[in-house]
Amino acid sequence: MRREFSKTIEKIAIEKQELIFLTGDLGFMALENIKEAIGERFVNAGVSEQNIVSMAAAMASEGLLPVCYSIAPFIVFRPAEQIRLDVCLHNLNVKIVGNGGGYGYGIMGATHHAIEDIAVLTSFQNMKCFIPISNEDVEGTINAMFQHVGPSYLRLGFGVLPEGVSLPEFRHTRKLYIGRDITVIGMGPVLLNIFKLVGKPNSTFTADVFVISEMPVPILSEEIKHSIKKTGHVLIIEEHVKRGGLGEHLASHILENNLQCTFNQLYAKGYPNGRYGSQSYHQSLNGLDANNIELAINQILHG
Amino acid sequence: MKEIELIKRDCQYKILSLYKKANAGHIGSSLSCLDLLVYIFFKKFQDGDKVILSKGHAALALYVVLSKAGFFPESELETFYQDGTFLAAHPPCGNKLNGVIFGTGSLGHGLSLSTGLAFSNKFTKKKSNIYCIISEGDCNEGSTWEAALFAGQHKLSNLVVLMDNNGLQGFGESEGVINLNPIVEKWKSFNFDVSTAENGNDFKSIEQSFVLLNPNSEKPKIIIARTTKGSGVSFMENKMEWHYLPMSDEQYHIAINEIPA
Structure with missing residues (x-):
């Protein structure tokens, strides 16, 4: 960037x-x-x-x-x-x-x-x-x-928008993809990993995908509220620690809005094995790459 | 000088009475730099100039001098330390008090803020000066020296630093905590024009130190003012504990009576 x-x-x-x-x-x-x-x-x-x-x-x-x-x-x-x-x-x-x-x-x-x-x-x-x-x-x-x-x-950071994904004009909350099974909400380029999964011919689920681009996010958008009511499942994806990150910010909004859902988070855990590598290595180690996102979503949807 | 001496006495009286009323400490710190503040505001200050008290714990000295100089009504001083006041133990953030541009109290910020103001004034071609009062504690902070390097590099000749060099800091004598000496050479090596006031609690000495600065120098300026913590109150002078202690009724009585009528 x-x-x-x-x-x-x-x-x-x-x-x-x-x-x-x-x-x-x-x-x-x-x-x-x-x-x-x-x-x-x-x-x-x-x-x-x-x-x-x-x-x-x-x-x-x-x-x-x-x-x-x-x-x-x-x-x-x-x-x-x-x-x-x-x-x-x-x-x-x-x-x-x-x-x-x-x-x-x-x-x-x-x-x-x-x-x-x-x-x-x-x-x-x-x-x-x-x-x-x-x-x-x-x-x-x-x-x-x-x-x-x-x-x-x-x-x-660094991230290239995948082909076929269109980006609305800047707002604190933007919907990037329409699905039905789960509401995926992310912050920053790590969210782009979801597009290795949704919309693919062999994909086992569809997802509403939202990006949050302003923190603290001032309000929970109506679109997100509708989506959560529809899917009943939320997955947060962020390359940031859990404490004080997107997930905690959104959790308080979701509670304040009395929305019933399962609430799941993928986030940066730090350096779990003490070793270093590329950004992709760290994403993978912290469960933020496409494979781990897919595993997490299947676990949420099918147990 | 007679007029400025009277101003100082009035300020000393107010400082002692307000600290007593508040049952608060930092008395020695305020009395240490009072003369520097009075001199700046009543002998040097021009429209557009700005003063930053980096050693924010001497806030009351700043408040009484600002009030005396007409920045806000004297009645405001009565709110010092009270619930709901803007006159807290350290200067308030957010432009709440005329003359207080930045809230200070965490040491090591004032010189960077002053350097930013001096850079802005140079950039916008304003003629005004920025005065910054720092303590020895300020000079323990790395950020102070970051700012000094920048000010020297950018030849911010509109920056005038006054170092309240009383030899004491929070928990000991400065030489025994972090020895800043040779302080004059140190500031010179940071490309400052350096002058010394041998008695920073004496207006003639302060005046002489300004005279000794090179008016044609492109360098930022610093006056190392040798001051006395608790200046003017015999039992407080050069005593570290008067950084913290409030006065008893008896101590207050003695202190007030030591101020010349």
Whole structure:
């Protein structure tokens, strides 16, 4: 998604002269176009995420539009207090951008993964998280993020929309596929694994598939409510830990709406065997790949 | 200087009486940096300037000086420490009090915030200055030095840092906790224009330290102000416990009587 991100930011930065792009010394082979296009408004502040976030809060208080970019865990966890105090408690229009959400950095290892970012950030006041599902979704998601005036987080990853799947315009909840047996709700590119199963000639089930692209999700959409009433089964898919993730957020909505259903979750469990590999390896190890999703759904539907 | 001395005395009186009324601590911290705050607001401050108190635990010193300088009514001070106040023990977040741009209290944020303001002012070609008051505790935090590196790199000459260098911090003497010396050389090596106020609780000394700064320097500036924790109250001076303790009735009586009439 980095390519789509840099192209979109370049476009927005040319239009919005108040945009200041702050990077924590990252962006090689990815952000050169932004640097070229906006000159002195592109600031490599060095590897100093805490300073970057506090400075961004101050810049926003002066009417500038700062974007803070780094690898997701570096720009979320290291300066978490700066995000909480200087950005969120002052409700300032700072855009935090983390590349490599979930296990996106694969073999780079745990230091480079962000599987608790949404839990941390959605617990902060005024923060909105924006999570594109695929490369094709990045521009629309970024535009939505810039329409929101306030603390924002963009979780970038990597994912290509499969052929035959169409993506509606950005909304916090979008329906991607119509089925009848189960309601599958996911966040981020990991949800695309469901499309290796639904709509295939040998598929043993059909599913309503929804993507959530804004966290905390403000309301449970009517479409999701109807779907749950119809299927009676919910499966959550997220490349994020269970605590504070999509599943827990939606569970509270489902309870508040008195919806009767079985509630099932596939999520990131961390590093169950202590070993590292590609993003696909981690997805597989955590039950998030297509085979494990199929097993989980068959278990839910047929016991 | 006579007028500013009177302002200081009034502020000292208010600080002691409000801390007594609240039965609260951080008295020594407020008295340590009071002179720096009074000097900035009454001798240096111009329209558009901004002041960040990074050592947010000295909030009452900031509140009384802001009120004295007309940022909000003096009556507001009476709400200090009360339920429902904006005047908490540390400055409030979210632009709730005129003159308080950022809530502070967790050390190590103020210099980064000030650096961001200074960068913004340079970028938008505003002529105003950003003043930031930091403590030794602030200088234990890595983020302070991240900000210092950035300010030096970007030649933020509109940034003026005042270090309340009283030699004490939360749980010990600074030299025994984290020795910051050689502090002057340290800041110089971070590309700051450095000056020292040998007595940061004396306006002439503070004034002299400003004179010694190079007006043509492109560097950010810092004044290392050698201050006394609890300055002006004999039994509090240079005593770590007055970071925390509230005053008894007897101590309050002694303290108030030590302020020149």
